[in-house]
Every structure is written in C-alpha cells, then in structure tokens.
Amino acid sequence: MGTAVIAAPPQSRARKLVKLWRDGDQVAHLVTFLFAASVFLVTVVLVYELWIHSGPSRAKFGFSFLWKTTWDPVALQFGALPFIYGTVLTSFLALLISVPLGVGAAIFLAELAGPRTSNSCTFLVELLAAVPSVIYGLLAIFTLVPLLRQYGEPFLKRTLGFLPLFQGPAYGVGYLTAALILSIMTFPFIISISRESLLAVPREQREAALALGATKWESTWQVVVPYARLGIIGSVFLALARALGETMAVTMVIGNDTAIHTSLLAPGYTIAAIIANEFTEATGDVYLSSLIELGLVLFGLTMVLNASAQLLILATTRRGSKQE
Amino acid sequence: MTDRIARRNILNNVMLTLTGLCALLTASILILILGFLVWNGWRSLNWNFFTKLPLSAGESGGGMANAIVGSGILILISIVIGVPVGFLGGVYLAEFGGKTVPMLVRYTADLLNGVPSIVIGIFAWTVIVVRSHHFSAWAGGIALSLMMIPIGLRSTEQFLRAVPNSLREGSLALGASKTRTIMTVIVPAAKQGILTGMILGVARIAGETAPLLFTSFNNQFWSNKLGEPTASLPFMIYYFAVSPYEDWHRQAWAAGLVLLVLVLLANIAARWVLARGVSVQRG
Numbered sequence: 001m002g003t004a005v006i007a008a009p010p011q012s013r014a015r016k017l018v019k020l021w022r023d024g025d026q027v028a029h030l031v032t033f034l035f036a037a038s039v040f041l042v043t044v045v046l047v048y049e050l051w052i053h054s055g056p057s058r059a060k061f062g063f064s065f066l067w068k069t070t071w072d073p074v075a076l077q078f079g080a081l082p083f084i085y086g087t088v089l090t091s092f093l094a095l096l097i098s099v100p101l102g103v104g105a106a107i108f109l110a111e112l113a114g115p116r117t118s119n120s121c122t123f124l125v126e127l128l129a130a131v132p133s134v135i136y137g138l139l140a141i142f143t144l145v146p147l148l149r150q151y152g153e154p155f156l157k158r159t160l161g162f163l164p165l166f167q168g169p170a171y172g173v174g175y176l177t178a179a180l181i182l183s184i185m186t187f188p189f190i191i192s193i194s195r196e197s198l199l200a201v202p203r204e205q206r207e208a209a210l211a212l213g214a215t216k217w218e219s220t221w222q223v224v225v226p227y228a229r230l231g232i233i234g235s236v237f238l239a240l241a242r243a244l245g246e247t248m249a250v251t252m253v254i255g256n257d258t259a260i261h262t263s264l265l266a267p268g269y270t271i272a273a274i275i276a277n278e279f280t281e282a283t284g285d286v287y288l289s290s291l292i293e294l295g296l297v298l299f300g301l302t303m304v305l306n307a308s309a310q311l312l313i314l315a316t317t318r319r320g321s322k323q324e
Numbered sequence: 325m326t327d328r329i330a331r332r333n334i335l336n337n338v339m340l341t342l343t344g345l346c347a348l349l350t351a352s353i354l355i356l357i358l359g360f361l362v363w364n365g366w367r368s369l370n371w372n373f374f375t376k377l378p379l380s381a382g383e384s385g386g387g388m389a390n391a392i393v394g395s396g397i398l399i400l401i402s403i404v405i406g407v408p409v410g411f412l413g414g415v416y417l418a419e420f421g422g423k424t425v426p427m428l429v430r431y432t433a434d435l436l437n438g439v440p441s442i443v444i445g446i447f448a449w450t451v452i453v454v455r456s457h458h459f460s461a462w463a464g465g466i467a468l469s470l471m472m473i474p475i476g477l478r479s480t481e482q483f484l485r486a487v488p489n490s491l492r493e494g495s496l497a498l499g500a501s502k503t504r505t506i507m508t509v510i511v512p513a514a515k516q517g518i519l520t521g522m523i524l525g526v527a528r529i530a531g532e533t534a535p536l537l538f539t540s541f542n543n544q545f546w547s548n549k550l551g552e553p554t555a556s557l558p559f560m561i562y563y564f565a566v567s568p569y570e571d572w573h574r575q576a577w578a579a580g581l582v583l584l585v586l587v588l589l590a591n592i593a594a595r596w597v598l599a600r601g602v603s604v605q606r607g
Contacts, residue, residue, distance in 0.1 A: 024501075024503060025501055025502040025503050027503075028420075028502070028503040028506070029416075029420045031412060032412045032413065032415045032416035032419075032420055033416050033420065033425070035408065035409050035412035035413040035416065036412070036413035036414075036416035036417060036421070036425070036426070036429045036477075037425070037429065038409060038413070039409065039413050039429055039432060039433050039436065039473060039474070039477060040428055040429050040432045042436070042470065042473075043432040043433075043435055043436050044432070045447075045451070046436075046439070046443075046444075046447045049447055049450045049451060050443070050446065050447065050450075052450075053446075053450050100346070101346045101349060101350055102346075102350065103346075104342060104343045104345075104346030104347070105343065105346040105347035105349075105350045105351075107343045107346075108340075108343040108344050108346060108347040109347060111343075112340060112343065112344065113347070121347065121351060123595075124351065124354070124355075125350075125351075125354070126591075127588055127591055127592075128354050128358075130527055130528070130531075130587055130588065130591045131358075131531070131584060131587065131588075132530070132531020132532065132533070132558060132583060132584070132587060133531070133533070133534075134531065134533040134558045134561045134562050134565075134580075134583075135361065135531065135561070135580050135583065135584055136357075137561075137562065137565065138361070138561055138565045138576055138577070138580045139357050139360065139361055139580075141565050141566070142364075142565075142573070142577075143357065143360060184353060184354070184357070187350050187353075187354070191350065215332050215333060215335070215336035216336055216340060217335060217336040217339045217340055218332065218336070221339070241438055244440070245438075245439075245440025245441070245442070245443070246440075247440065247441060247442040247533070247534035248533045248534055248558075248562060251562075252562070252565060252566060272440060272442045272534070275442050275445075275446065276442055276534060276537055279445075279446070279449075279537065279538050280537065280538050280541070291446075292446055292450070295442065295443045295446045298440055298442070298443060299439060299440065299443050302438055302439070302440055303435060303438065303439075305438075306434070306435070306437075306438035307435075310434060
C-alpha cells in the first residue's frame with residue numbers, strides 16, 4: 001500500500017482514499033483479519049461467559065456438583081450426576097445400536113454396492129443428516145413412543161424382564177426411547193464418514209488380500225476395515241459428540257425425571273434436556289448458574305470428543321492420500 | 325481342507341448378506357419415518373396454515389403465519405451476520421493468513437461448529453437477553469448466525485484453496501493488486517463452492533430449535549419489532565408437539581412437513597449448485 005500511495009501523483013484526500021481502497025491490500029488484509037479474528041474472539045467469549053455465569057454454582061458446590069445426585073430447586077441443592085448419567089447412558093446405547101448397523105451399511109455401500117446404488121444411497125443418507133432434530137422429536141413422540149409403550153417395552157419385559165435393566169412400568173418415554181431416536185439420528189454420520197474412509201483405502205490392499213486367496217469378506221474385514229479403522233472410529237466419536245449434545249429430540253421423549261434409574265424403560269433426563277426444559281423457568285442465581293454449569297460440562301465433553309474425532313479422521317485421510 | 329473352504333465361503337456369504345441387510349434396514353427405517361411425516365403433514369396442511377395466526381388452546385383452525393414469517397426474519401438476521409463473517413474470514417484464512425492466526429481461527433471455528441446448540445442458546449442468552457432484558461429476534465438470529473459462521477468460514481476457505489495457483493499468479497503478473505486478484509479472479513472461480521457452503525449453513529440453522537428456546541422464545545401474535553419475542557417454525561413444532569391438544573398436534577405435523585421440505589430443498593439446491601460448478605470448471 002505504502003509505495004502505491006507515495007508513487008501516485010498529488011491527489012485530493014477523497015481520491016487518495018478511493019485509490020487506497022481500490023488496491024488497498026493492507027485494508028483488505030486488515031478487514032478480513034478482523035472478521036476471522038472475530039470467530040476466535042466469539043469462541044473465547046463463549047467459554048468466558050459460561051465460566052462467569054456458572055460462578056455462583058461453582059462457588060457453592062465446587063466439584064461435588066459433578067457427583068451429587070439431588071436436583072432440588074426449592075432447597076437450592078443441585079447435582080449433575082443424574083443428567084450426566086442420562087446423557088452418557090442414552091448416547092452409549094444409541095451407539096451400541098447405530099455403530100454395528102452404520103458400519104455394516106458403510107461396508108456394503110463402499111465394498112459391495114455398485115457406484116450408482118452407493119451414491120444414491122449416500123445422497124439419501126446425507127439428506128437425512130440434514131433433517132432438523134425437532135422433526136425427529138415430532139416423529140418419535142407420535143410413532144416410537146406409542147409403539148414402544150404398546151408392544152416394544154412389554155415384549156422386553158416378558159423376555160428380558162429378569163434383568164434389572166428391563167423392569168418397571170412401560171411408559172413409552174425414557175432412556176430406551178431417547179437412545180433409539182438418537183441411534184437413528186447418528187446413522188447418517190457413521191455411514192457417510194465410514195464409507196469415505198473405506199473408499200480411501202488403496203485398491204492394492206484389496207487386490208493383495210484377494211490374490212492371497214482371501215474371500216471377499218476376509219479381505220474386507222481383515223484388511224480394508226483395519227486400514228480404515230481410524231476414520232471409522234473418528235466417525236463414531238463424531239456421532240457420540242452429536243448424540244451427547246442433541247437437545248430437542250431427546251427432550252421430547254426422555255420423560256423428565258431427575259432421579260437415576262437402572263431400568264432402561266424408566267424416564268430420565270439428559271444435560272441438554274434439563275437445560276431446555278428448566279432454563280426459562282429457573283429463578284435465582286444458584287438455580288440458573290447450576291444450569292449454566294451443566295452447559296459448561298456438556299461443552300467440555302463434546303469439545304474433547306470432537307477434537308479426538310478430528311485428529312483421527314485427519315490421520316486416516318492423510319495416510320490414505322499419501323499411499324495413493 | 326475343502327471343509328474349511330466351504331466354511332469360509334459360507335461365512336463370506338453370510339456376512340456380506342448381513343451388511344446388505346444393515347444398509348437395507350437403515351435406509352428403510354429412514355424412508356419409513358420420512359414417509360410417515362409426509363403422510364401426516366400433508367393431511368394436516370391447509371391454506372389457513374399459511375395465512376392465519378395460531379389460536380388459543382382447544383380452538384380448532386388457525387395457522388402459523390407468524391411463525392413462518394418469524395423463521396424468515398431469524399434466518400435473514402443470521403444470514404446478514406453470518407455470511408459476511410464467514411466469507412471474509414474464509415478469505416483471510418485462504419489468502420492472507422500467515423501460520424499461527426489461521427491455525428487458531430480454524431481450530432476455534434471447528435470448536436464452535438461442535439458446540440451443542442443448546443450451549444449456543446445459553447451463550448446468546450447471557451450476552452444479549454440478560455443485557456437487554458428481553459427475548460428478541462436479535463438474540464435468536466445472532467445465536468443462529470454463530471452456528472452458521474463455522475460452516476461458511478470453512479467452506480469458503482476450502483474452495484478458495486482449491487483454486488489453482490496459476491490463476492493467482494496470472495492475475496498478479498498482469499499487475500493486479502492482491503485484493504483485485506481475489507475479488508475478480510479467485511472468488512469468482514470458487515463462487516459455486518462458496519455458495520454451496522453458505523446454502524448448507526442456512527439449511528442447518530433453519531431447523532435449529534435449541535438455540536431459540538431462550539433467545540427469540542415464542543410469540544402467539546405478530547412481532548412488530550426485532551426487539552420482541554418472535555415465533556419460529558421449529559419452536560412451534562416443539563411447543564405444539566408436546567402439548568396435549570389434538571389440533572395442535574395436527575399443526576405440528578404440518579409445520580414439520582413445511583420445515584422439512586424447505587431444509588431438504590436447500591440441501592438439494594446446494595448440491596445442484598456445486599455439481600454445476602464442477603462441470604463448468606471441467607468443461
């Protein structure tokens with residue numbers, strides 16, 4: 001910028017400004033820098049605000065907030081454990097269902113299906129990732145909940161009722177329902193990312209395994225899948241982070257009970273759900289800041305998971321492209 | 325020996341069939357639930373839905389005109405804030421940045437992208453609602469823009485980086501300044517990709533409910549100002565679906581269908597724009 005301005009003939013101030021603007025690389029640099037920096041700044045402020053606004057709760061309960069089980073807005077006693085338990089339990093159950101199915105489907109789409117089937121299926125699956133969570137919640141309330149109440153949960157009680165996991169009345173809402181809807185919501189992530197990792201495995205790996213006499217399944221399971229495992233694990237982490245932070249669909253079917261239950265059929269709560277339900281009604285500093293501290297806990301959980309997922313996915317795609 | 329081969333072949337067939345079943349099962353579950361939504365939504369959709377205000381509980385009829393407009397306003401606010409930040413920030417990352425700053429920005433953008441939407445809601449509440457003492461369209465729109473920025477930023481950066489260096493060099497060699505090169509050569513070359521990213525960003529936030537719960541909240545009537553609580557389609561779906569009234573459920577289905585169609589159309593449009601861009605570049 002400097003040289004351009006100096007070299008220019010004497011001009012009016014306004015024209016100088018116009019000139020400066022027109023080929024003002026420094027100005028553009030500065031402006032774009034400010035916008036980029038604002039993203040960094042906002043994120044820092046976000047963490048700061050959560051930290052400051054959860055202050056009263058942190059001061060009152062300290063770390064015991066994380067393992068206390070009471071949630072009593074009247075006595076102003078708050079503990080996060082029932083919600084952490086509900087969040088982790090529902091997400092874990094969801095992955096228990098969606099990982100085998102998702103990875104299986106990804107293997108089919110990447111290894112067996114023709115390119116046309118594979119691409120159109122993936123297109124469909126990726127569209128499903130875009131369906132808003134409140135719509136999944138709507139569907140869950142009016143389809144999954146009645147079905148589970150009438151058929152699913154009574155069936156589980158008849159067959160597996162001797163386990164403490166499947167006891168108590170069948171409400172239709174609860175941990176199990178939330179886990180089921182979460183598993184449906186996490187399919188698309190697992191399928192599309194796992195499929196991409198599988199497709200990134202060099203062809204020679206498959207050919208070498210087949211040439212050694214392996215069956216198609218053996219080459220897939222013992223060579224291709226291990227090769228792509230980091231990407232697959234990354235997709236699982238990403239799905240887990242998604243499930244942990246999922247709010248609307250879970251809020252609509254979790255049943256809203258602040259106690260911890262062993263039975264999967266019982267109603268419960270997750271971190272995101274209790275924030276969604278109680279935030280606007282919370283009165284008083286301690287109550288509100290406890291909810292915000294729950295938000296902070298959730299933020300921490302998903303942050304760690306996302307970072308690890310990204311590292312894993314990065315590791316596989318890099319390795320894949322190097323050997324191509 | 326032959327026994328062993330037979331076993332391996334059986335295992336092969338069984339497992340491969342199983343993976344096919346996995347794919348079939350997931351696809352059919354997803355198609356089933358969507359079919360159910362379309363069926364229910366279509367039955368509940370009528371002209372009133374688009375033109376009338378919601379009625380009080382128990383009365384039948386009424387619509388969601390205010391929520392449709394409200395969603396439009398919220399999305400517009402988030403576009404006005406989110407697109408420039410995402411675009412210019414992305415230009416910085418791809419064209420100007422050194423080493424440390426872009427790395428930091430990239431990392432925090434990915435972080436922001438992974439923040440649960442409900443936490444974004446809390447943040448917008450602490451920053452805007454607490455200070456202004458009102459639920460407002462502003463707060464909701466800003467919360468949504470925070471979810472949109474990382475997508476716009478990263479896709480802008482990605483597509484700018486994909487522009488071949490020879491284009492930059494050619495333009496600079498002709499004596500154009502860096503800014504001019506970016507504005508007239510590089511950005512136009514990447515515009516389809518950038519547009520795709522932006523549309524995907526909008527599609528993502530259009531259906532978000534959690535960040536709106538305690539920012540723009542809800543309104544049974546028209547909102548006259550951006551400083552007032554504002555109704556939105558996703559919030560209405562949630563609110564009506566968990567209510568005990570039959571007629572509200574019907575409305576929730578209709579709203580669900582409208583929202584889904586909008587979001588899916590945006591996604592398909594984004595893909596279409598990108599596909600067209602790629603073929604133009606190749607040709």
